[in-house]
Amino acid sequence: MIGPLYKVLGWSHGTLLIFAVIIGFFFGYALYRSGFYSAKKLAGVFYLYDFAVYKVIFFAIVVASLLLWFFSSIGLLKFELLSFHPSYLWSAAIGGFIFGIGFSIGGFCPGTSLVSAVTGSFDAIAFFVGVYLGIAIWDLGYPFIFKGLNHLGKIEAKTMMELWGIPYIILIAIAIVIVIVTFPLVDKIEKKNKI
Amino acid sequence: MRNELLEKYLPLTPEEKEELKSKKIKKHDVATVFLHWFNMLVWLTELITGAALIVSLNYAFMPKFFTKIVSDIYGTRGNIIRTHIFVGVLWAIVLTLYALFGWRRYLKPTLKEIFGITKDDIGWLKAKFEEVVLGKKVHYPPQDAYNGGQKLFAQVVALMVPVIIITGFIMAFHLLSPSLIRWAIIIHFGAVGLVVMGLSVHIYMALLYPPEQEGFFGMIHGYVSEYFAYHHHYKFWRKKKKGLDKPEELPPKKDLPPIKAGIFLGIVLFFSFYLTGFGLGSSGFVQRTLVAILGAFAPESVKNHSYMGHYWGVYPLWNFLVFMGLGVIAGTLFAMFLAHHKFRFRIERGEKINDFQRLVYAVIGGIIVGFATRVAGGCTSSMALSGGSVFSPGGWLFMIFLFIGGYLGAFFFRRLWK
Numbered sequence: 001m002i003g004p005l006y007k008v009l010g011w012s013h014g015t016l017l018i019f020a021v022i023i024g025f026f027f028g029y030a031l032y033r034s035g036f037y038s039a040k041k042l043a044g045v046f047y048l049y050d051f052a053v054y055k056v057i058f059f060a061i062v063v064a065s066l067l068l069w070f071f072s073s074i075g076l077l078k079f080e081l082l083s084f085h086p087s088y089l090w091s092a093a094i095g096g097f098i099f100g101i102g103f104s105i106g107g108f109c110p111g112t113s114l115v116s117a118v119t120g121s122f123d124a125i126a127f128f129v130g131v132y133l134g135i136a137i138w139d140l141g142y143p144f145i146f147k148g149l150n151h152l153g154k155i156e157a158k159t160m161m162e163l164w165g166i167p168y169i170i171l172i173a174i175a176i177v178i179v180i181v182t183f184p185l186v187d188k189i190e191k192k193n194k195i
Numbered sequence: 196m197r198n199e200l201l202e203k204y205l206p207l208t209p210e211e212k213e214e215l216k217s218k219k220i221k222k223h224d225v226a227t228v229f230l231h232w233f234n235m236l237v238w239l240t241e242l243i244t245g246a247a248l249i250v251s252l253n254y255a256f257m258p259k260f261f262t263k264i265v266s267d268i269y270g271t272r273g274n275i276i277r278t279h280i281f282v283g284v285l286w287a288i289v290l291t292l293y294a295l296f297g298w299r300r301y302l303k304p305t306l307k308e309i310f311g312i313t314k315d316d317i318g319w320l321k322a323k324f325e326e327v328v329l330g331k332k333v334h335y336p337p338q339d340a341y342n343g344g345q346k347l348f349a350q351v352v353a354l355m356v357p358v359i360i361i362t363g364f365i366m367a368f369h370l371l372s373p374s375l376i377r378w379a380i381i382i383h384f385g386a387v388g389l390v391v392m393g394l395s396v397h398i399y400m401a402l403l404y405p406p407e408q409e410g411f412f413g414m415i416h417g418y419v420s421e422y423f424a425y426h427h428h429y430k431f432w433r434k435k436k437k438g439l440d441k442p443e444e445l446p447p448k449k450d451l452p453p454i455k456a457g458i459f460l461g462i463v464l465f466f467s468f469y470l471t472g473f474g475l476g477s478s479g480f481v482q483r484t485l486v487a488i489l490g491a492f493a494p495e496s497v498k499n500h501s502y503m504g505h506y507w508g509v510y511p512l513w514n515f516l517v518f519m520g521l522g523v524i525a526g527t528l529f530a531m532f533l534a535h536h537k538f539r540f541r542i543e544r545g546e547k548i549n550d551f552q553r554l555v556y557a558v559i560g561g562i563i564v565g566f567a568t569r570v571a572g573g574c575t576s577s578m579a580l581s582g583g584s585v586f587s588p589g590g591w592l593f594m595i596f597l598f599i600g601g602y603l604g605a606f607f608f609r610r611l612w613k
Binding site: 161 | 530569
């Protein structure tokens, strides 16, 4: 069957939502089994004693992109039908920077705080409440202050393949090289800073 | 008390009988008692509304006046359907929570017991048949916490309840194909019918059959006399007496190594794209639920709001990421119990700050992160993971600056974690 099935087969919205629950189920399972229910483990990437976050994210990206590339190159996936965020470069950079600061203070990101909150961690519950407050500040202040901050630096190209004309697999190969070079490096740093 | 009693099911002397009658033994936990009576209320409501909902003349087994009475109570047919679905969904949620949280303590041992048929269970069924149908005088073999007949009924229930829930969902929410919905109606009806057959015996035994009276009250306060346990459930009594019924503790599993976890997460991400065309996301869950909450107070201003209005759609919660968030909650709980981890309330923090400071910093961090997700248009899941795997320039830029911001923050806030 050619994917994405929701769009190619014309599923109903209800069917999409059922699959959302199933995918979320495995997403939550993966986050939990990665150990991301612990703020100490998550924050470790910034305090140099546990690089699990970095490794899991990078490995997941490599594995997922290899599968996406393979399936679209044998014609089992219509890459152009995938939906993802359009690129607003300034927004992404500024947002990422602020996000990183918040992450290093709070020790969570939204998804992992939800996972941790469910397992009974009060700091995760506090963080999750904070996320609601932060989003509410933006939402309520949007018409007055933040409107000017929204969607800055839009580029037409949705992917780096379009932007630079480099084939998908080459970009994946670069990511793999980054993994091979940096993983032993972070292992060393991790050992040095072990607590 | 004679020691041989613990080894073999023997007739009691009158003194022993009196002694056992005066002692109480715990048969059911509070959770089991609650679940039992919750189930009773659900079945009562669902059977009445369900029977009144059957329109096909081939199946409508209740007389017309019954349907009339029920419709009069509920007002409209729509109300009957809504009640039936609401109670059914509530039931499914309670049973799922019971299965998740009570797996090790309640469900697994119970399933093991009711599906573990022994020679004595067969013997019990045979004896019952001979007694009731052939009118013979019989001697019953010793029984577990549930006797052969109860086990048979429990098996039917355990097998049919998932069938009833799944077919119910298919019918109620018009899932999959129309022909499947038609099949679901028949299977739903048949599965309920099987349970009702057992249910009628179950209710007769509990309410009208004198020897089981103690069992009925046992289901209210949880205790039966030792004499009842000895007489009706000898093997259960012996196990209790020998202290063999404590559930075993399994050692907690370690977290997956990062590479294994990364491969697993990558496969999940790929399937999200392949099945739905969308990647993973988390901050959308918060944004949408927030819009729904604010919208409950001021629907018009939220609908027409210059930012939140985009998230309204048909209804803000009727959304991919909201349902994904629900799945994340379920998956987390499932992972927790598969890893033999215990649910415990806790606060994790560095050693140099106290619990209160940790909570304050967590809220501050949350506010900054929440705000940042709106600036960037997503969080680690949607921007870094999903955007990263399709090599979106915004996604990678987000990730790079996330690490820059993170290391800068770590320089100033290392006191919080060291």
